[in-house]
Amino acid sequence: MLIVMHHQASSRDIEKVKKTIIAMGLRPVAIPGAERTAIGVVGNQGWVDDMPLRDIHGIKEIIHVTKPYKLVSRDFHFPNTIVRIDKNTNVGERRPFLIIAGPCAIESREQAMKTALFLKKLGIPVMRGGAFKPRTSPHSFQGLREEGLDILSEVRERTGISTVTEVMSPEHISIAAEKVDMLQIGARNMQNFDLLKEAGRTKKPVILKRGLSATIEEWLASAEYILLEGNPNVILCERGIRTFETLTRNTADLSVIPLVKSISHLPVIFDPSHATGKRTLVPVMSLASIVAGAHGIMIEIHPDPDHALSDGPQSLHFNEFAKLRKHMKDMEIFVKKL
Numbered sequence: 039m040l041i042v043m044h045h046q047a048s049s050r051d052i053e054k055v056k057k058t059i060i061a062m063g064l065r066p067v068a069i070p071g072a073e074r075t076a077i078g079v080v081g082n083q084g085w086v087d088d089m090p091l092r093d094i095h096g097i098k099e100i101i102h103v104t105k106p107y108k109l110v111s112r113d114f115h116f117p118n119t120i121v122r123i124d125k126n127t128n129v130g131e132r133r134p135f136l137i138i139a140g141p142c143a144i145e146s147r148e149q150a151m152k153t154a155l156f157l158k159k160l161g162i163p164v165m166r167g168g169a170f171k172p173r174t175s176p177h178s179f180q181g182l183r184e185e186g187l188d189i190l191s192e193v194r195e196r197t198g199i200s201t202v203t204e205v206m207s208p209e210h211i212s213i214a215a216e217k218v219d220m221l222q223i224g225a226r227n228m229q230n231f232d233l234l235k236e237a238g239r240t241k242k243p244v245i246l247k248r249g250l251s252a253t254i255e256e257w258l259a260s261a262e263y264i265l266l267e268g269n270p271n272v273i274l275c276e277r278g279i280r281t282f283e284t285l286t287r288n289t290a291d292l293s294v295i296p297l298v299k300s301i302s303h304l305p306v307i308f309d310p311s312h313a314t315g316k317r318t319l320v321p322v323m324s325l326a327s328i329v330a331g332a333h334g335i336m337i338e339i340h341p342d343p344d345h346a347l348s349d350g351p352q353s354l355h356f357n358e359f360a361k362l363r364k365h366m367k368d369m370e371i372f373v374k375k376l
């Protein structure tokens with residue numbers, strides 16, 4: 039429910055609305071605006087009887103929100119959210135396009151450090167690298183787990199680069215939060231609700247990937263779980279969805295980016311690696327995502343993709359990434375002029 043106040047409503051009227059909401063066993067969320075104040079109501083699990091509010095002075099309109107998400111929507115919070123990753127790095131509207139790159143999985147100290155030093159040379163602020171890997175087959179490489187987290191922590195210490203890694207279960211969150219700067223919730227876990235809630239109890243930035251067959255509303259409802267627990271630092275990541283197509287790993291739908299930006303205030307980034315599954319398609323789709331309005335990108339790169347333990351075919355060689363980095367800079371300048 040959303041309560042829109044008249045612009046002449048007094049602070050006493052607003053306080054009365056808030057107190058009434060609390061007395062109804064619900065939680066008021068103030069939504070200040072330049073023109074008017076609105077008060078969002080969260081905590082209800084279904085229809086709310088608005089009778090106790092109807093006669094309060096200063097209320098212009100009571101809107102019943104039927105969507106499965108509120109806090110992530112622009113109805114409840116209009117301004118663009120900017121997520122701070124480290125003291126020099128932010129992501130969101132009118133912030134520099136965020137580039138995150140790195141291997142699918144952390145395979146060794148040497149592989150991770152080589153990648154981090156390369157990224158540092160290019161000025162890339164965040165390195166990705168999976169320690170806990172969600173693999174389709176239990177016979178595939180499952181990640182170095184805690185050892186992988188230690189390597190990521192060493193990467194940060196030695197290079198100053200920020201890091202992001204995937205968490206697959208609620209127990210991973212506290213151990214990963216100590217060792218990395220951002221958490222990633224992968225496509226397969228987009229609706230792991232206990233995991234989402236636990237991620238909501240940290241203040242770490244969380245990259246929430248769209249599920250393999252999730253609708254946009256299901257994806258936003260998952261983000262809502264994180265915000266509702268008190269963590270506003272969510273970055274949505276489109277990584278392609280499962281369709282009937284078999285020539286690409288997933289179907290990359292870039293129209294999702296402007297659409298989600300119109301509904302939600304959260305930053306939206308794109309993962310061209312999982313979206314296509316093919317190294318040859320990654321550069322052009324990366325550039326296209328800048329045109330579509332993405333706030334950033336997460337790309338898989340590897341010092342030796344042919345021998346990568348996971349996702350080699352979609353990982354760029356270092357030289358390919360360096361070339362793409364240059365083209366992305368040009369594209370950013372071009373798009374700003376549009």
Ligand code: PEP
Nearest residue numbers: 142224225226247277312
């Ligand atoms: C990954 O980023 O390595 C990954 C497993 O991604 P997704 O969850 O999008 O499949």
Ligand code: MN
Nearest residue numbers: 142338348349
């Ligand atoms: Mn991968």
